[in-house]
Amino acid sequence: MIISVASGKGGTGKTTVATNMAVSLGAGVRLLDCDVEEPNAHLFVSPVIEQSETVFTAVPEIDKDKCTLCRKCSDICRFNVIAIAGKTILTFPELCHSCGGCIAVCPEEGAITEVGRELGLLEQGVFDAGDFVHGRMRIGEAMSPPLIKKVRERIKPDQINIIDAPPGTSCPVITAMKDTDFVLMVTEPTPFGLHDLKLAVEAVKLLGIPHGLVINRSDMGNDDVWQYARTENLPILMEIPFDRAIAEAYSRGRLMVESMPEWKGKFQELFRRIEKLSKAWENRN
Amino acid sequence: MKIAVTSQGTGIDSKIDPRFGRAAYILIIDMSDEKVEVIDNAENVNAFKGAGIQAAAKVGDCGVDALLTGFCGPNAFKTLAAAGVKVANDVSGTVQDAVDAFKNGKIVFSDDANVDGHW
Structure with missing residues (x-):
């Protein structure tokens, strides 16, 4: 089973929910931090990292002696990675999305070859409840989806996989949510929280994934998010109050379930409800 | 000799479009007879990247x-540098103003880009 934890707005509590649920389940969990631009789940679950590898994505390199400036590569690239300027050919590898189109259309043998652009680090290790994987994007790299995909390659479908997704509703979060069994949306009852939640819900609907809501800091703001959940038929699976003790634990890099063990049962219950909804969805289709 | 000027319209009296990549039009002016060739840049205005x-x-x-x-x-x-095109930034007014300034040697060419990417 693969659960992705997403939100739309940043800072609503995705990592709090993902890490606390993972640890509450006790064993056999794989926690994957896909927020590779600013991974922070490791701060709370303190994994022992056992493997670390640098990952690359393919970008074109052009042999100027073999290139005939036919422009086929430049024409097919929708990201304008390859430009013909007068009698020279230029590449902008930082814009490349590694589709391989340029190499496929090039009529000259060996004029374009694939070389690597460093994306960052992929690290794997163990923590209290099982295996831990995350990506750390190279500083200066602008594109996170290729590294997120590398983190996701470490999923083991027969285990409980919990993905801590990046915020937003664009390519990085879609990459983290796609083909998961359930999307757990974490929101807060503020206008910003609700605004971005709506965008995220629209995206999840397009992807056709069952989803439910956790309302964090549930005793602040207003009740617009509950009304929205009602109209959208979004199940509210958990509410977490705006509690100083939770904030203090967080600020020390501690889990809620460590400082307040009474939450352990609530996170286990959250997982059971997700499992149930996900099964119901499968049977419905 | 030909020069290119980014333009908000198709005529030589149009205002200069301050943006290069996503300019509405690019006018190519042949300095020998001041004939204008219009390049419609619509395709790039909405370019993805x-x-x-x-x-x-x-x-x-x-x-x-x-x-x-x-x-x-x-x-x-x-x-542009690879194509051997010199670049003058911070040019404003109409395309005609720019052409006149160029003729009078009042255009200063840059050694570098004057804005960061995705400006």
Whole structure:
């Protein structure tokens, strides 16, 4: 089973929910931090990292002696990675999305070859409840989806996989949510929280994934998010109050379930409800 | 000798479009007879990425010696430099003003891009 934890707005509590649920389940969990631009789940679950590898994505390199400036590569690239300027050919590898189109259309043998652009680090290790994987994007790299995909390659479908997704509703979060069994949306009852939640819900609907809501800091703001959940038929699976003790634990890099063990049962219950909804969805289709 | 000027309209009296990659039009002016060739840049206005690179390649293809515009980013600048096109930034007013300034030697060419990418 693969659960992705997403939100739309940043800072609503995705990592709090993902890490606390993972640890509450006790064993056999794989926690994957896909927020590779600013991974922070490791701060709370303190994994022992056992493997670390640098990952690359393919970008074109052009042999100027073999290139005939036919422009086929430049024409097919929708990201304008390859430009013909007068009698020279230029590449902008930082814009490349590694589709391989340029190499496929090039009529000259060996004029374009694939070389690597460093994306960052992929690290794997163990923590209290099982295996831990995350990506750390190279500083200066602008594109996170290729590294997120590398983190996701470490999923083991027969285990409980919990993905801590990046915020937003664009390519990085879609990459983290796609083909998961359930999307757990974490929101807060503020206008910003609700605004971005709506965008995220629209995206999840397009992807056709069952989803439910956790309302964090549930005793602040207003009740617009509950009304929205009602109209959208979004199940509210958990509410977490705006509690100083939770904030203090967080600020020390501690889990809620460590400082307040009474939450352990609530996170286990959250997982059971997700499992149930996900099964119901499968049977419905 | 030909020069390129980014323009908000198709005529020589149009205002200069301050943006290069996503300019509405690029006018190519032949300095020998001041004949104007209009390049519709609509395709790049809504380009997903790399509008500057694409526009620069296009300008390079026109065989111009210089580009007069408002703001030119680093990737476009690099492409133009490779095509042997000199770039003058911070040019404003109408296209005619720019052409006159160029004729009178009042245009200063840049050594570098004057804005960051994705400006």
